[in-house]
Amino acid sequence: MNDFLLFAAGFILLTVAAGLFRVLRGPGDADRMMAAQLLGTGGIASLLLIASATTVAGVEDVALGLALLAAFASVAFVNGVATDDEQPQEAGGK
Amino acid sequence: MNFALDLFSIAAIAAGAFFFFAGSVGLLRFPDSLTRLHALSKADNLGLGLVVLGLLPRVGSLLDALKLLAIWALVLLSGAASAQLIGRALRRRGGDE
Amino acid sequence: MIETAAALEPTFGGPLLVLAILLPVVGVLLSFVLGGRFAERVALALAPVGLVLALAIAFLVWRSGAPVVYNIAGLAPPLGIALRADGLSGVMLVTAALIVAAAGFYARATFATPEGSTEARAPFAFWILLQGIWAALILLFIGADLFNLYVGLELLTFAAVPLVCLSGKPETLVAALRYLMFALFGSVFYLLGAALLYGAYGTLDIVLLSGRVAPLPAVWLAAGLMTAGLLAKTALFPLHLWLPPAHANAPAAASAVLSGLVVKGSFVVVVRLWFYVLPALPGDAAQVFLGALGSAAILFGSVLALRQPRLKLLIAYSTLAQIGYLFLIFPLASGQHPWTIDGWNGGLMQTLSHAFAKAAMFLSAGLIAESLGHDRIAEFTGAGRAMPVTFLALGLGGLSLMGLPPSGGFAAKWLLLRASVAAGHWVFALVLLAGGLLAAGYVFRILSPALADGSLVLKSPPQRSREHAALALAVVAVALGFAPQEFFDFLQIGRMAVAAQP
């Protein structure tokens, strides 16, 4: 059973990593972001699988933290794309 | 009983892994960013959900089971939100061109 | 081994070590919360208290003739952290307290919160960062645990780098970023080395390590990584690229602290590494290599200093050269030879006298730049007559850099020369002599136009009290040349290479 869990973890990691490498080349930043998103979810899945097979305490909390912050990079990305052209007008006022 | 649960775990996790595979393939093969986004959000939500489902019989306590479900819920939530955000960004950029 | 056990026992007065570190740390916190004028008041009020603490610690070391030790939380190493003050710590603590106090006194004019505002950017940052540097230095001088020292190095980096770009000009930002890159590179290498030593011996305590270290590949690699990292922070040739722009662009009071003290912080850690952690290594070749780098720094830095058109850049390049002398301590004080006492004393004397001389020179240079409106050496004609006290301070500092008697610089170079002759290191002796001549050349380059006849209109006369702050430091640099034998005996207290002799 444990071997199966580890195998599944490795398989998921491999597929999402393959996606990562293809998409890191672009074409657009949004595609890169999606690849990171997929790796995040896949990473959480493999983390849970590995932890279940090797019994490490506290892994749920690690996965919880990762899940919580999964959207964070996307938020930053979407926010960063056009933030700066708005800032000059806002400087000075509050 | 134990055997049946193991079988259930194996089936769910295998299905989850398949969805991750499908998601990656979609990300690689689909023609444009919006359809790729579609493939991605379906795949990773379902993929992780099935893996979590498969792991549920193996957890030690109720709290841990709840945590697993919370992880899935969080990923669903943030996945939906970031898909929306990325989609908007894509459309805005499309309009610029 | 008996000595090792004794060095681990907490001694009378140990709590003073914790208080010495906490004092400026509390100052940082108070200044940050109260802000505005309080930042300055807190810093200036704590300076004399810190000096008293430093003197008290030095006195305890002198009276007992052995290191003062404290185990934090009463937990002995390897699980706990120890602080140890020996002769080296004692003199460095007092030096740091004096220079920080002088620089703070001098900086009151530059970094006063302007009337009518509750708080201004540069003063707020300056007073906090000054106290941050002070706290970091105290930690580096008395830390006895390699990771605790790493925290000290980080504190020093994060306090020193922003000082460089306090004026806000773009070129200072570039200088500060370059400094940051070198310093972080140094931190990573140091940390890697410390982790390797922990992996090999299960402790980070300097005394415990010294009893366990053996010439394994891991130890050699750790030594190499840590030394490379620390050299980058100390700006020893060829890792010096960051120093001249950083030290020349900072405000004068900051430059005095950066050049006089901050580079000595990481230097003391290199000394701790080679003389306290690794004396068991057969490291003659490595020590000679460090000495060779130091020699190259002396020649290279001096020649570049000779060619600088601006005073602050000249002083900054002279720091490169003077750092070179510090590293002669490695070939001349390692091993168990009769001359190592001279080598050790000479190296430490150079550390102290350069700290005072260079701080005095940077403070004077700041006054000159303010009074003349520029610091182009070629246009100094007549400046010596217009501001005699400032140039006296500059000249006395220069005297010590050249190594002319009577001065701390002379004592340092004389001891180093004696040690290198006794050790048969003729090349180092020649470099010492050549370095002195070159220093004479660049000091002469400053003083000769300044002392020439000419009329010069000052934009504003220098403030008396600030001139005296610079002069006081220069006088200390000279007075070190009269240090009695007891002073040199003090420097030997706790020197592990001696204690480890069979």
Next chain:
Amino acid sequence: MSVLQILDVGLALLVLAVAVWTIAAREIFGAVVAYVAYGLLLAIVWIRLFAPDVALTEAAIGSGVTGILLVTSGARLKSAGKASAAAKPGLSLHLSAAALSLLAATALAGVILALPEPSPTLAPEARQELAATGLGNPVTAVLIAWRSFDTMLEKIVLLLAVVGVWSVASDRFWGGAPAPLGRANPQGALLLLEQTLVPLGILVGVHIFWVGANAPGGAFQAGAILAAMWMIVMIARASEPPRVNSLWLRLALISGPAVFIVAGLAGIGMAGNFFAYPDGFAKPIILFIEAFMLLTIAATLPVLVAGPPRRSFGP
């Protein structure tokens, strides 16, 4: 070779490949995404090394704070234009840096394989002393009890970093607030995240803080998660970065180390030594200190991300 070993080797190769990608990527954003992915993979590696505390930190810092810091910096660099292109280092510098890194990495790899086996460790001593603190998590005991002095001083490093970031402000904006983190009209999805994810995140943060005494977790990881939540709130414009002269902000930034020092000084009266805890009271005091550390970390990280003040007082 078992499945586990194959997985480990594959994981290691993957980490290496992503690391190389991060360095080699020509485009800033690609490098940032790869770096975030690298952090995630490292979290898995730490789990494989049975170090969940470190994995938790890596997850919270690597994908949270570092991610947003790098993405924002990348976007600003991009909008700053091609000024940086002229200052690109030459090929020889690239090659020498690569050679140096390769040399250091090879030497490290060789030496680590040659380290004594089993490696010397303080784990037995730590286990023995752990009972005295009343804690169940030895990592927390190291951080807040045995090496508390380091932990306290590291917070001073963070505070100096804040001073350093603020000090590059323009003089006229001193006392004002940093620029807003988010765009003027936040999208619906962002508001949804702010309203649903943030409460959950605070819950998770408090949970991780609370279990830290006995299980993986603690003030730093929880603080990083809370910091990320505050940043989401600021990006959704539900609150703005505070003014740098706000007394509350400054108190929050120093409260961790300040409480730590007060407790440390009190130790000499209560337990005979600075930074010692009296018998039987160690755990409550440690939790008390950690609560303020949590506050300081949760305040410091967003302040570092928000950057120097860029707006004046306002009316």
